[in-house]
Amino acid sequence: MSDEPGGDATTNDVPDSDVDQMDDDGYDEPLIAEPPHPINWNLLSAEDAEAEWLELNRWVDWLRHTYGLPASVIPPAWHMHPELLWELSALHLHWLCAYDPDQNGSAPLGWHRDFADARQRLREWVAACGTRLDHDRPTRQTVWPGEEPGDPIEDIPITDRDAEFVEFVMADVQARREAEEAFYRDLDPDTGEVS
Template identity: 30%
Template sequence: MSVPPYRPGPFDWRHLDQQAASELWVELIHWVEWLRERYDFGRDIRPCWFQHSALVEELTAAMVAHRSSYQQTKDPYHHGPAAWHYQVLRPMMARMTAITDFEQCTQDACGFTPARVHTLTTIAEFVDTDVRRRSESPNAGFPTDLDSAASDAAVTLSMEEAITAIDTGLAVAEDPADDFSAFTIGDARYEYDDDAGQYVRAQ
């Protein structure tokens, strides 16, 4: 199984092109300024909010949730607006100091300095080691051709290999309801060996 391709939506800042980012900035700025005035959040959300990247992400999410809650529906008396207040707005404002640091910011200047994110230099080596220790394919350890399964079947199979074989239809479990059921691959029958902790081909 491969990782499905990610298709970013219109609010994923990391993947926006110039035009999409420009349009989202305009929408977000208007919404945040409305929010600050309407809820008297001028002191809680400082004028330099747009320079605080984590807060931009949070406010974007809050705006999207607000739009979803307040848009026209068949039932105009749905509970969306109330839910937005106690599930989105109030929790976000309660977390404000954890979201970003306004301590050095004033109404006239931004004193925020984003922390540099360091990644240990060993990450590449770690990932390389992790990838190398894995099998080259999900079918490694057992044959993929049912016609030759009986003659080529491995002597032992790990639990992971057994599950993959059953899930892909290569193996047939005798009792699908039993997690440790014996199964067959072609003419070869495998039974779970408690001592070995793996499946062993029956003689």
């Protein structure tokens, strides 16, 4: 059994050539896993966002436990901070690629080297944004001349991280779903253009 997230059982009793093409009806199209690919969080559909949030959360949880990472590197409310989201998402992709079975044997060493750099960046962003083990606040934004000052920033206690994460993801997915519905509602069926 593997401690790695996404670890699969193997089918040692079936020849490799047969595994790629078997399904319930005998032989059909090849079963090929989707290769790792960069995630642009700004462009995900509601359905894709939900899947990506859950997968990244599972991997981040594995990462923090495996490497004993403190909240100063990965805080409980990492998902509330885009700077942490983008860094962790990129690190996850890098890990997936480094541990791909077709990858060069030294790729995991490259990932660990880059992981050390990423931990330093994560520490800097956690310190700058102010999120901690038991409370969170939005990342402070510098107001440029001519911009309206932002609302006051207050700390919010973190009481049940898992429940708060689920609530956050549900709100994100709902907002994306509403944006998709609005887009398709405004789409002209004849021309395919937004009216």
